Amino acid sequence: MAVTRFCKRTYEQDLRIFQSPSAKIFLALLLLFLLTFPAFGGRYLCYVLSLCGIAVIGALGINVLTGYTGLVSMGHAAFFGIGAYSAAILSTRAGVPFWLCFLAGGSIPALAGLIVAIPSLRLKGLYIVVTTLAFQFITEHVIYHWESLTSGDKGIQLPHASLFGFSFDSHAKFYYLILLTALTAAIFTKNLAMTRTGRAFIAIRDRDVSAEIIGVSLTKYKIMAFTVSSFMAGLAGALFAFLNNLISPDHFTFALSIQYLAMIIVGGMGTVLGSIIGAFFMTLLPEILAAVTGPLSSAYPLLASRIGAVSTIVYGLIIILFLILEPAGIFGIWLRVKNYWKQWPFKY
Amino acid sequence: MDVQLQTLIQLIVIGLAWGSIYALIALGFVVIFKATDIFNFAQGEIMMVGAYIAFSQVTFLNIPYVPAFLITLGFIAILAAVVEILVIRPMVGEPVFSVIMVTLGLGNVLRGVVGLIWGFDEYTLPTPFPTNPLSLLGITIQYGHLTTILLTFILLIIFFFFFKYSNLGIAMRATAEDQEAAFLMGMGVKRIFTLSWIIAALVAAIAGVFLAGVSYLKPVMSFTGLRALPAVILGGMDSIPGAILGGLIIGVAENLAGFYLESYLGGGIQEIAAYAIVILIMMVRPYGLFGAREIERV
Numbered sequence: 001m002a003v004t005r006f007c008k009r010t011y012e013q014d015l016r017i018f019q020s021p022s023a024k025i026f027l028a029l030l031l032l033f034l035l036t037f038p039a040f041g042g043r044y045l046c047y048v049l050s051l052c053g054i055a056v057i058g059a060l061g062i063n064v065l066t067g068y069t070g071l072v073s074m075g076h077a078a079f080f081g082i083g084a085y086s087a088a089i090l091s092t093r094a095g096v097p098f099w100l101c102f103l104a105g106g107s108i109p110a111l112a113g114l115i116v117a118i119p120s121l122r123l124k125g126l127y128i129v130v131t132t133l134a135f136q137f138i139t140e141h142v143i144y145h146w147e148s149l150t151s152g153d154k155g156i157q158l159p160h161a162s163l164f165g166f167s168f169d170s171h172a173k174f175y176y177l178i179l180l181t182a183l184t185a186a187i188f189t190k191n192l193a194m195t196r197t198g199r200a201f202i203a204i205r206d207r208d209v210s211a212e213i214i215g216v217s218l219t220k221y222k223i224m225a226f227t228v229s230s231f232m233a234g235l236a237g238a239l240f241a242f243l244n245n246l247i248s249p250d251h252f253t254f255a256l257s258i259q260y261l262a263m264i265i266v267g268g269m270g271t272v273l274g275s276i277i278g279a280f281f282m283t284l285l286p287e288i289l290a291a292v293t294g295p296l297s298s299a300y301p302l303l304a305s306r307i308g309a310v311s312t313i314v315y316g317l318i319i320i321l322f323l324i325l326e327p328a329g330i331f332g333i334w335l336r337v338k339n340y341w342k343q344w345p346f347k348y
Numbered sequence: 349m350d351v352q353l354q355t356l357i358q359l360i361v362i363g364l365a366w367g368s369i370y371a372l373i374a375l376g377f378v379v380i381f382k383a384t385d386i387f388n389f390a391q392g393e394i395m396m397v398g399a400y401i402a403f404s405q406v407t408f409l410n411i412p413y414v415p416a417f418l419i420t421l422g423f424i425a426i427l428a429a430v431v432e433i434l435v436i437r438p439m440v441g442e443p444v445f446s447v448i449m450v451t452l453g454l455g456n457v458l459r460g461v462v463g464l465i466w467g468f469d470e471y472t473l474p475t476p477f478p479t480n481p482l483s484l485l486g487i488t489i490q491y492g493h494l495t496t497i498l499l500t501f502i503l504l505i506i507f508f509f510f511f512k513y514s515n516l517g518i519a520m521r522a523t524a525e526d527q528e529a530a531f532l533m534g535m536g537v538k539r540i541f542t543l544s545w546i547i548a549a550l551v552a553a554i555a556g557v558f559l560a561g562v563s564y565l566k567p568v569m570s571f572t573g574l575r576a577l578p579a580v581i582l583g584g585m586d587s588i589p590g591a592i593l594g595g596l597i598i599g600v601a602e603n604l605a606g607f608y609l610e611s612y613l614g615g616g617i618q619e620i621a622a623y624a625i626v627i628l629i630m631m632v633r634p635y636g637l638f639g640a641r642e643i644e645r646v
Contacts, residue, residue, distance in 0.1 A: 072445045119631045125444050126387055130581055131630045133574070134623035141620045258452055265449055309463030316456025323450045324438045 015194060034179055038172035046171040048287060050243055053178035054236045055279035059263040060189045060272065061232030066261065067270035068198060069225040070205030072125070075116065075132035076233055076260045078139035079109040081252030083234025084241040085143060088156040091242075098161040098242070105238025106231045113230025117223040124208075136254055144249045155248030158241055168242070178239055185232060190272045192228075201225055205270075262315075266322050268331025277330045289314060358487050359603045365493030365562065367599020368500035372555035373576035374583065374591035375507070376548035382524040382586045383544035386436065386447050390455035391552050392573015397458055398424045398553025399560040399569065400466055403473050413476045417557060421550055428549030432542045455570065463567050473560035492561040499554070504592050511588065520544055524586070578622040582629055584639020593637065598622050 008014045018024045038046050062076045087105035090096040096104070116135050120128050143150050150156065161168040161177070168174040192198040200221045203211035212218050241247045259282055264270075267278020289311045297307040326332055373391055380388045398420055405416035435454055439447050477491035511517035523530040523540045531537045552573075559572060579598045583590025606618030635641055 066445070070445075072448070119627065123630060123634055126448075126585070127581075127630065127634055129387075129448060130577055130626060133577065134626040134630075137574075137623045138620050138627075141616060145616055261449060262453075265446075306464050306467050309460040309468075311460075312456050312463065313460030316453040316458075316460060319453030320435060320450055320457070323442070323446050323453070324435070327442065327446060 017190060035176075038175055043171050046175045047243075048284070050171060050175045050178045052280050052283045053175070053182040054240050054243065055260075055263065055283045056182045056276050057185045057236035057239070058233050058260055059267070059275040059279040060185045061229045061236065062260045063264050063270065063272070063275040064189060064192065064201070064232070065225050065229035067264055067275070068193065068201040068205060069222065070208075071120065071222065071225060072129050072261075073132040073226075073229070074129055074254070074257050074261070075136040075139070076229075077252045077254065077256035078136045079113060079230040079233035080237040080240070080256065080260075081139060081143055081249075082109040082112055082230075083237030084247050084252065085150055085156070085237075086234070087238035088158050088241045088247055089149065091158055092156055098163055101242075102161075102235065102238050105241070106235040109234030109237070110227045110231040113226040114223060116230075117226035120226070121219055121222055133254075136257055140249065140253060143252065150249075153249065155246055156241075158245050158247070160245065161242040171243075174243055178243070181235065181239060185235075186272055186276060189275075193272070197221065197224065262319050264329075266318065266329050268329030268334075271331050273334075274329050274331035277334075281330065285315070285318070286311060354487065355607075356604075359607055360600055361487060361489055362493065363600030363603035364596060365490075365496050365599070366603065367579075367596035368496045369555050369559050369562075369572075369595075370576040370579045370599050371500055371592040371595025372503070372551050372558070373573055374579035374595045375503070375588060376552040376555070377576065377580045378583070378585060378588055378591040379544050379548040379551070381580075382588070383520050384436075384541050385444075385524075386439075387444075387451070387585075388545075388548065389448060389451040389574075390458060391548065391576070392570035393455040393458035393462075394424065394428065394549050395552040395556035395559065395573055396462055396567065396569045397427065397556070398549075399473065399556035399565055400462055402553075402557045403471055403560060403565055404466075406474055407471075413474075420553055420557065424549050424553040425546045428545045429542050432545040436545070437538070437541070459567055459570055466567075468567055471565040473557070473565055475561045477561070490562065492558070496558045496562065499558070500592070503551070503554070504589070507588055516540075516543070575619075575622055578626040578629075580636075581626050582636055584636030586640060587636070587638035590636055590638035598625065601625060 018027070034049075037049060041049065058076065058080055061079075062073065065071050065073050065076075083105040086108040087101040090104055091098070091101045116132070120131055123131060144152055146152070161174065163177075168177060193202070200211070200216045203214075203216050204218060204221055204225075208218060237252075240251070244251075263278035263282045264275050265278070266281055267276065268274020293307045293310055297303055322329060328335070373395060376391045376394075377388060380386055380391075401423055402416050402420040405411045405419060406413060409416075411419070431454065435450060436447070439450055475492060477495065481488040481490045482494060483489075511521060519530070519535045520540055520543070522533070523535060523537055527537055530540075556569070559569065576595065576598075579594035580591055581594070582597060583592070583594030602618050602621045605621035609617050609621075629636065
């Protein structure tokens with residue numbers, strides 16, 4: 001009966017990831033679509049979807065830190081960049097094989113996250129924002145100026161990734177690797193929320209003083225949140241480095257940090273599906289805007305140099321409108337629509 | 349005077365001038381934070397809008413400097429009121445994070461609009477100051493710098509007396525401390541919010557006009573606004589003298605670091621000296637020099 005779906009009568013029911021058979025069917029269809037996409041998508045769309053996948057991993061990372069634990073971090077792009085540069089430097093300077101670069105691309109930012117977490121332990125809300133902001137700018141600066149390590153402005157060029165002799169030399173092949181990582185990240189984050197650690201994170205977000213009183217060690221879990229989040233950001237960065245085969249300091253600016261925060265806000269903060277939707281939305285938005293403003297700037301050539309400003313305006317407006325009108329994000333809209341139809345024709 | 353000391357004093361003077369600009373921007377941050385508990389990341393962009401409006405008046409409409417300055421202030425006041433009512437008022441009661449993101453979004457919109465209307469080229473704001481710097485005891489001070497320092501000093505005194513003795517200033521402090529109590533006592537809390545935004549925007553606009561006077565006018569100016577954040581943190585987020593002192597210290601520290609540490613740590617150290625100071629303060633004294641300790645009750 002439809003009604004029993006709303007009442008959870010056993011703990012088992014509560015713990016289930018898929019609350020109904022239709023969710024499983026939908027997910028299976030989605031997986032089928034994603035797996036077969038390169039066959040009919042074409043090179044450019046594969047690239048765009050790969051970017052979306054990387055954004056998903058990054059968004060899930062910031063979701064763990066900000067959505068689950070409530071520590072707003074403006075330094076996510078810095079960890080992303082550290083991951084990308086670690087992978088790039090290890091791969092080009094030391095000839096380290098891809099899978100090790102990949103893991104190092106996650107571990108080195110995780111270490112950095114650990115270090116950043118320590119002064120953040122006794123800070124809250126706004127102060128963490130400013131500290132992570134300072135970290136972001138300092139990292140940007142170091143990446144730009146430490147020429148001997150990062151070749152500064154010139155950027156680093158990477159070879160194609162290769163795993164045990166199998167070379168990922170096309171966008172389609174690398175797409176599958178990114179898909180796999182993104183799926184793993186999503187399952188990991190979804191399960192994280194249901195474990196003891198995840199519940200500790202959520203407790204810290206809701207009322208950290210009370211959490212400490214009931215025995216949740218703030219130190220341990222805040223450091224863990226930073227580390228996990230930076231690890232995921234670093235993995236995403238490493239994948240980005242190998243996807244693009246070229247990275248430079250202006251890929252990892254403050255604007256990217258804001259983009260990640262916007263992803264989880266627009267998508268729906270604190271939810272896995274929200275982060276995924278937000279990641280897709282914010283990655284596809286520049287593409288759509290470019291498609292729209294492209295013809296516009298060729299029609300009015302005077303506007304051409306200023307047309308970039310339009311995307312900045314749209315970007316800002318989306319953030320503002322979503323926060324004022326729909327704080328729960330796209331996922332919130334989806335939930336409302338879904339519940340409306342589930343309960344139709346009843347009101348509640 | 350021997351050269352080393354002269355250089356040092358010269359650097360300090362320039363540092364004070366830049367510090368005054370940071371102090372003004374920091375003042376804007378603190379005024380809004382004190383009254384509404386909101387951190388307005390769009391201060392840098394409001395500053396930029398003020399500078400561009402002044403520029404347009406002086407260059408395209410041929411309005412002389414001082415009236416253009418005053419008209420700019422009027423325009424910015426209206427802009428701030430509109431922004432506050434349309435964008436910030438609906439966010440009352442939302443978590444801190446949401447409001448910060450709204451101000452960031454607002455900053456993006458303002459920056460985009462400026463880029464759209466004025467383009468991304470670099471302009472110079474013509475100022476009525478003589479171009480030859482003033483020379484005092486062997487130290488050269490630009491007139492622009494001197495005016496900035498003097499005006500900031502005057503503003504500091506005005507604000508000090510405003511918040512301490514005037515009815516409106518006391519009302520703003522009361523609202524900052526306890527919104528509900530202020531509301532129950534009959535103070536127009538909504539009007540006070542709007543007023544604090546207007547004051548912060550005016551201060552930012554003044555800072556913008558001076559910044560355009562001593563350096564160039566371009567859309568990335570708004571990132572200078574973010575450089576004032578360390579000043580706010582150093583001084584304490586809810587302290588006005590702290591903001592000004594913090595701004596001056598950051599300005600001087602940046603300049604000194606830029607000159608003396610350049611050979612050790614490479615170029616560009618000036619840009620991040622301020623952020624390094626932030627991290628240091630966060631570890632040692634998070635509430636800043638004059639900030640009040642936040643007491644949380646569960």
